[in-house]
Amino acid sequence: MLDSDAYTDRVAEILEAHRGLEGPLLPILHAIQHAFGHVPDSAIPQIAAALTLSKAEVHGVVSFYHDFRDAPAGKHVIKLCRAESCQTMGADAVAERIKKALGVDWHGTTADGRVTLEPVFCLGLCACGPAAMVDGRLVGRVDESLVAEVAK
Amino acid sequence: MKIYVPLDSAAVALGADALVTAITSEAARRGVAVEVVRNGSRGMIWLEPLVEVASAAGRLGFGPMTLADVPGLFGDLTTHPKAIGLVEDHPWMRGQTRLTFARVGVVDPLSLDDYRAHGGLVGLDRAKSMTKAQIVTEVTDSGLRGRGGAGFPTGIKWRTVSEAAADQKYIVCNADEGDSATFADRMLMEGDPFTLIEGMAIAGLACGATKGYVYIRSEYPVAIRVMSQAVTIARAAGVLGAAFDMEIRVGAGAYVCGEETSLLNSLEGKRGVVRAKPPLPALQGFMGRPTVVNNVISLASVPVIMAKGAQHYRDFGLGRSRGTIPLQIAGNVKHGGLYECAFGLTLGQIVNDIGGGTASGRPVKAVQVGGPLGAWFPPSLFDTPFGYEEFAGKDGLIGHAGLTIADDTIDMLTMARFAMEFCAIESCGKCTPCRIGSTRGVETLDRLARGDSSAMPILTDLCNTMKLGSLCALGGFTPYPVMSAITHFPDDFARAKEAAE
Numbered sequence: 001m002l003d004s005d006a007y008t009d010r011v012a013e014i015l016e017a018h019r020g021l022e023g024p025l026l027p028i029l030h031a032i033q034h035a036f037g038h039v040p041d042s043a044i045p046q047i048a049a050a051l052t053l054s055k056a057e058v059h060g061v062v063s064f065y066h067d068f069r070d071a072p073a074g075k076h077v078i079k080l081c082r083a084e085s086c087q088t089m090g091a092d093a094v095a096e097r098i099k100k101a102l103g104v105d106w107h108g109t110t111a112d113g114r115v116t117l118e119p120v121f122c123l124g125l126c127a128c129g130p131a132a133m134v135d136g137r138l139v140g141r142v143d144e145s146l147v148a149e150v151a152k
Numbered sequence: 153m154k155i156y157v158p159l160d161s162a163a164v165a166l167g168a169d170a171l172v173t174a175i176t177s178e179a180a181r182r183g184v185a186v187e188v189v190r191n192g193s194r195g196m197i198w199l200e201p202l203v204e205v206a207s208a209a210g211r212l213g214f215g216p217m218t219l220a221d222v223p224g225l226f227g228d229l230t231t232h233p234k235a236i237g238l239v240e241d242h243p244w245m246r247g248q249t250r251l252t253f254a255r256v257g258v259v260d261p262l263s264l265d266d267y268r269a270h271g272g273l274v275g276l277d278r279a280k281s282m283t284k285a286q287i288v289t290e291v292t293d294s295g296l297r298g299r300g301g302a303g304f305p306t307g308i309k310w311r312t313v314s315e316a317a318a319d320q321k322y323i324v325c326n327a328d329e330g331d332s333a334t335f336a337d338r339m340l341m342e343g344d345p346f347t348l349i350e351g352m353a354i355a356g357l358a359c360g361a362t363k364g365y366v367y368i369r370s371e372y373p374v375a376i377r378v379m380s381q382a383v384t385i386a387r388a389a390g391v392l393g394a395a396f397d398m399e400i401r402v403g404a405g406a407y408v409c410g411e412e413t414s415l416l417n418s419l420e421g422k423r424g425v426v427r428a429k430p431p432l433p434a435l436q437g438f439m440g441r442p443t444v445v446n447n448v449i450s451l452a453s454v455p456v457i458m459a460k461g462a463q464h465y466r467d468f469g470l471g472r473s474r475g476t477i478p479l480q481i482a483g484n485v486k487h488g489g490l491y492e493c494a495f496g497l498t499l500g501q502i503v504n505d506i507g508g509g510t511a512s513g514r515p516v517k518a519v520q521v522g523g524p525l526g527a528w529f530p531p532s533l534f535d536t537p538f539g540y541e542e543f544a545g546k547d548g549l550i551g552h553a554g555l556t557i558a559d560d561t562i563d564m565l566t567m568a569r570f571a572m573e574f575c576a577i578e579s580c581g582k583c584t585p586c587r588i589g590s591t592r593g594v595e596t597l598d599r600l601a602r603g604d605s606s607a608m609p610i611l612t613d614l615c616n617t618m619k620l621g622s623l624c625a626l627g628g629f630t631p632y633p634v635m636s637a638i639t640h641f642p643d644d645f646a647r648a649k650e651a652a653e
């Protein structure tokens with residue numbers, strides 16, 4: 001865990017690296033989430049000050065987008081596609097079985113903090129569904145064996 | 153030995169990366185020198201991972217490959233269990249007219265030399281010898297219409313931006329591709345990124361814009377990586393530079409950011425809320441400046457139009473739908489993938505002849521055309537020819553040309569409910585019919601599911617309100633999947649009633 005000075009320094013570095021971009025806020029938020037695994041509340045005033053925005057504006061942007069989290073996720077993140085093409089290949093049933101195996105609902109994290117389960121609407125793998133993304137890795141034709149793989 | 157293993161997301165999702173490792177170590181073990189090229193996908197997703205081996209006769213295909221099939225690549229190729237013969241001769245490939253996707257799957261996506269050797273940059277070179285107005289006329293004459301969904305003529309949009317006076321103008325490529333059943337943008341960016349770069353550079357010349365952005369959804373990590381590398385390569389080679397340069401930007405998981413004004417807000421670092429029009433983005437777009445917002449496929453079709461001429465492109469097609477369209481055949485389908493052909497095939501030809509029917513082997517019940525905002529078509533409408541006006545005439549749309557095929561186990565009330573739920577999750581919240589109507593829609597469909605048929609007139613009325621009162625097509629078109637399900641599959645709505653009685 002970084003102490004608060006280290007946080008501030010890292011955020012400052014990220015802000016510096018994005019100077020001169022047109023519309024830098026999304027790239028900045030992605031970089032912060034990449035660095036910390038989430039967008040810490042404590043970073044918001046610092047971002048706001050650097051971009052001459054209000055804290056509310058920055059918070060409004062962070063909360064608008066599904067990708068940005070205000071708290072860290074589990075060690076592994078499974079994103080399961082819920083969209084139509086995957087549904088026609090049984091994505092709903094697979095999702096139910098995965099939820100049961102993990103003991104969580106959508107957006108939930110297992111009690112041991114190992115796995116977070118999230119819905120995603122299309123990964124562009126619609127001709128080889130049901131599709132998933134596990135820690136950024138794409139997987140086609142998934143079934144519940146995915147859970148055992150992640151637990152390894 | 154030269155071996156091609158796709159870097160395309162679908163191939164990777166089905167194990168392509170592990171195949172590369174296995175091929176390299178098998179080659180090392182045998183002391184054979186191999187060069188592995190990571191190409192794009194040919195679009196035959198049911199054969200992915202499709203590995204190709206270069207031979208004197210052409211490229212031999214093997215798929216779907218598993219790790220166990222790797223040693224066989226070093227033996228007698230004619231008896232390999234996964235051999236499909238020469239890839240170019242495969243009926244799926246031969247049936248196509250590949251204009252926009254001519255190089256996808258063929259070239260090394262990150263080799264500018266390969267790109268040039270396959271006709272790349274001819275269009276840009278020609279554009280450089282023309283005036284802005286001439287380029288715009290060429291694109292207008294080609295009949296190219298926006299492939300992002302709305303089908304607006306690309307040349308006319310460009311003319312507006314070209315004729316606008318401003319110190320800075322922009323070309324923004326919409327690579328948000330959020331619709332289920334669509335992956336043409338992804339495949340193009342992963343398999344032939346320089347085509348998009350060339351198309352945007354031509355747009356820049358035509359409009360007097362020196363700066364471009366590609367807004368790629370975050371769900372596409374491979375496309376983001378390949379496009380970013382391609383931009384760096386193009387810049388180093390002087391294809392991009394002072395006259396026109398571009399940046400790759402990454403979305404953050406909001407479907408509505410595919411809507412052009414929401415996308416522009418997002419690019420500016422704001423909430424992805426839809427803007428009221430006017431002003432048109434063509435006049436006041438990114439940073440309030442004149443901006444072309446075009447879909448990946450619209451822009452990537454420009455190089456071939458400039459290289460071969462407007463007439464060549466417009467000679468393909470049907471009615472007011474000119475040129476070719478990359479069909480994306482998905483869902484419960486035997487032969488799913490990307491198939492580029494002239495407009496005009498019937499829906500039935502696409503689903504049954506090209507797609508080969510369902511993967512499950514059960515009868516096709518419904519096909520959703522055009523993503524989550526598109527209508528569901530029953531087999532009785534399979535004679536509808538694939539074209540903008542033809543689909544509009546059947547209360548549908550072609551959208552980004554994605555098709556979700558479903559077998560007879562699908563329940564259309566469930567799908568109608570999903571459409572409303574999706575709209576509720578993804579609504580930007582700016583307008584009431586979309587923000588609140590979608591949630592009321594879910595509740596009303598739940599009433600129908602419980603057998604309360606008095607909810608039907610309310611649902612129809614709600615759909616009308618959303619259609620007429622929403623600010624953009626998210627709320628405005630969500631009624632398409634809902635109403636088409638009710639119209640064409642009334643049994644699925646009556647069954648709930650019977651069950652309740």
Ligand SMILES: Cc1cc2nc3c(=O)[nH]c(=O)nc-3n(C[C@H](O)[C@H](O)[C@H](O)COP(=O)(O)O)c2cc1C
Binds near residue numbers: 304327625
């Ligand atoms: C909710 C919504 C989502 C959209 N998503 C996309 C998208 O992902 N990609 C796209 O090119 N167009 C999308 N569009 C259409 C765009 O608003 C716009 O029409 C298009 O980018 C214009 O480019 P084109 O003329 O080249 O098609 C969407 C529209 C709406 C209402």
Ligand code: FES
Binds near residue numbers: 082084121126333
């Ligand atoms: S619908 Fe699931 S990947 Fe596209």
